[in-house]
Amino acid sequence: MEPFLLHFQSFLFVLARxxxxxxxxxxxxxxxxxxxxxxxxxxxxxxxxxxVVASSMPPVPGHMINFGLLVFSELLVGxxxxxxVSIVFASFQMAGEFFNNQIGFGYTEILDxxxxxxxxxxxxxxxxxxxxxxxxxGAHRFLIETLAVSFLKIRLISFTGKVNAGLLRLLEESIGxxxxxxxxxxxxxxxxxxxxxxxxxxxxxxxQQMNVMSMSFPLKVFIGTLxxxxxxxxxxxxxxxxxxxxxxxxxxxxxxxxxx
Numbered sequence: 001m002e003p004f005l006l007h008f009q010s011f012l013f014v015l016a017r018x019x020x021x022x023x024x025x026x027x028x029x030x031x032x033x034x035x036x037x038x039x040x041x042x043x044x045x046x047x048x049x050x051x052v053v054a055s056s057m058p059p060v061p062g063h064m065i066n067f068g069l070l071v072f073s074e075l076l077v078g079x080x081x082x083x084x085v086s087i088v089f090a091s092f093q094m095a096g097e098f099f100n101n102q103i104g105f106g107y108t109e110i111l112d113x114x115x116x117x118x119x120x121x122x123x124x125x126x127x128x129x130x131x132x133x134x135x136x137x138g139a140h141r142f143l144i145e146t147l148a149v150s151f152l153k154i155r156l157i158s159f160t161g162k163v164n165a166g167l168l169r170l171l172e173e174s175i176g177x178x179x180x181x182x183x184x185x186x187x188x189x190x191x192x193x194x195x196x197x198x199x200x201x202x203x204x205x206x207x208q209q210m211n212v213m214s215m216s217f218p219l220k221v222f223i224g225t226l227x228x229x230x231x232x233x234x235x236x237x238x239x240x241x242x243x244x245x246x247x248x249x250x251x252x253x254x255x256x257x258x259x260x
Contacts, residue, residue, distance in 0.1 A: 007050070009067070010057040013074045014151070015046040020078025021147050026089050027131055027140060029082070045144060053151035077154055080167070081147055081250050085139075087174045088246040091182040092130045092239060096122035098186035103193065103224035122228075126185075130239050139243050146247065150254045166256060174249050181242035188231045189224055196223055 019042045022028040028038070061067050103122070134140065196219065228235075 009060045014050045016071045016074040017078040018042045020075040021082040025082035049148050056151045084250045085246045088242045091178040092126040094182040095185035096126045184238050189227050192227045
């Protein structure tokens with residue numbers, strides 16, 4: 001008990017960074033997980049991580065205000081790492097928005113258990129699918145390992161010009177990757193629906209007495225859903241690549257963080 005009390009202040013630095021990660025990182029930040037469980041899990045993980053990174057902890061300041069600012073700084077580091085990884089999950093929802101209205105599911109909204117927001121059915125399904133892939137490939141473990149490594153590189157966060165420029169560049173690259181992943185996921189269904197709309201237009205011109213509009217809605221629902229099912233393997237591979245890209249961006253940020 002005495003060793004724990006002697007290292008408790010340094011232990012708070014690890015706990016603060018882990019809790020900051022759990023506030024915004026995919027899966028860990030889900031509102032379906034109670035706040036008390038998040039705190040308990042962060043505490044247990046901090047107990048495992050602290051002996052590994054104890055030698056890299058910054059000195060504990062003597063003044064209470066300085067100590068509070070240092071804890072807030074650690075919390076902010078965890079939030080930044082988690083936010084970089086969570087950006088890619090927005091691409092999965094965006095991909096669903098791309099073709100949700102074209103298929104005909106734009107009028108159906110359900111509660112997403114991950115974000116606790118009302119989202120179209122396709123966007124919610126993609127978020128759940130991405131969360132399952134996130135856990136299956138072990139990204140949650142890699143994320144905690146990445147944060148543990150960050151203690152060796154990022155000891156005290158200071159927003160200098162070099163740090164700000166690096167974070168802005170990383171944010172631009174992450175958002176660009178988000179749009180790229182969303183476009184790749186939505187491309188097969190959007191392409192097929194575009195061809196269906198083109199055929200409907202040609203049929204309407206060739207046989208004007210035919211009520212094409214009455215056929216359009218059920219046809220797009222059937223073909224769009226069938227295409228979505230047929231491309232699930234492709235979509236899952238793109239989601240895996242997107243999650244890997246986000247983890248690589250977080251690792252790159254830590255590796256290239258300027259030395260103090």
